[in-house]
Amino acid sequence: MSTAAYPKAPDLSTEDYVVLGVATCFIKEDGEVHEVNVLEPIPSAALEAIVKGIPTSYALAMGTTLGTVLPDETPQLPQDVAAATQLCDEFVDRLFAAARTYKARSVAKEHIPQGSTRTDFNYSTERKRVLNSQRIVKVEDNVKQHEYTHQVL
Numbered sequence: 001m002s003t004a005a006y007p008k009a010p011d012l013s014t015e016d017y018v019v020l021g022v023a024t025c026f027i028k029e030d031g032e033v034h035e036v037n038v039l040e041p042i043p044s045a046a047l048e049a050i051v052k053g054i055p056t057s058y059a060l061a062m063g064t065t066l067g068t069v070l071p072d073e074t075p076q077l078p079q080d081v082a083a084a085t086q087l088c089d090e091f092v093d094r095l096f097a098a099a100r101t102y103k104a105r106s107v108a109k110e111h112i113p114q115g116s117t118r119t120d121f122n123y124s125t126e127r128k129r130v131l132n133s134q135r136i137v138k139v140e141d142n143v144k145q146h147e148y149t150h151q152v153l
Helices: 046-052 091-104 107-112
Strands: 017-029 032-042 058-065
Touching: 017 091, 032 046, 032 058, 032 091, 046 058, 046 091, 046 107, 091 107
Parallel strands: none
Antiparallel strands: 017 032, 017 058
16 A cells, blocks of 8 residues: 555545444435435544443444545445445545544554454434434524513513
């Protein structure tokens, strides 16, 4: 592998460490919720929280290098990941950002050594991650107040 820098991230090389996770997410279509698996980079702070046992939608996480996932301009799914898995939005930018967190906090690399996979998380989909949800605020959502609420009596 070469250690040439990426044009969008000259501070990173193909040898830099990053963690990728497969998250169980949901997409809402026509009133129904469909399950999808999404591959996304996990920053070091998030990984440390997940390792401590907080509930997470990540079924597995793997330690790898940028060169394995992004050998050129096109991201490659790792071999351990099912072909039906989708890449998250802005995958390459998030990949670079996550790799920088491991450069800044190299102790986090010990949780998942490079080339290994970890699945012993507190996996839960109780709080569903809906990817295409929109919040629509209606007039009925406003809280009614008395006319003298903001007056000094």
